[in-house]
Amino acid sequence: MRTVIVYIEFVFRFALAYAIYLIRIWLVIGAAMLLWMLIGMLIPAVAQTATVYGPDGRVQTRTQTDSRGNTTIYDASGNVAGRTTTSGTTTTIYGADGRKAGSVTQK
Numbered sequence: 001m002r003t004v005i006v007y008i009e010f011v012f013r014f015a016l017a018y019a020i021y022l023i024r025i026w027l028v029i030g031a032a033m034l035l036w037m038l039i040g041m042l043i044p045a046v047a048q049t050a051t052v053y054g055p056d057g058r059v060q061t062r063t064q065t066d067s068r069g070n071t072t073i074y075d076a077s078g079n080v081a082g083r084t085t086t087s088g089t090t091t092t093i094y095g096a097d098g099r100k101a102g103s104v105t106q107k
Contacts, residue, residue, distance in 0.1 A: 047066050054060045061081065062074040068086075075081045082101070083094045089106040 047064055049065075050063045052060045052062070059076050061076065062078075063071050064074070065071045070086065071084045072080060073082045073084075079096070081096050083098075085092050085094070090103055091106075092103040093101045095101045
């Protein structure tokens with residue numbers, strides 16, 4: 001009977017130690033993920049791209065936005081179709097030839 005109790009106590013202590021070990025691992029992983037998210041919020045955004053497809057599945061336009069929020073728009077052939085720049089609350093739109101086509105101010 002004493003042997004069974006010792007064995008149960010051993011199994012219980014092992015299970016408890018293993019559970020604590022797993023909790024520590026998950027705490028470290030959670031802290032690392034939180035740190036990764038915080039770093040991601042503090043570092044300025046890098047260039048982002050987006051592709052618009054037509055109903056036939058072919059590329060219609062592509063856009064590329066830099067870290068300052070300026071966007072270059074490309075047509076299906078990869079030629080520059082236009083650009084936008086943002087300064088404060090005003091976004092200025094330029095045509096493929098580089099001339100100002102208009103601007104939009106956010107209120």
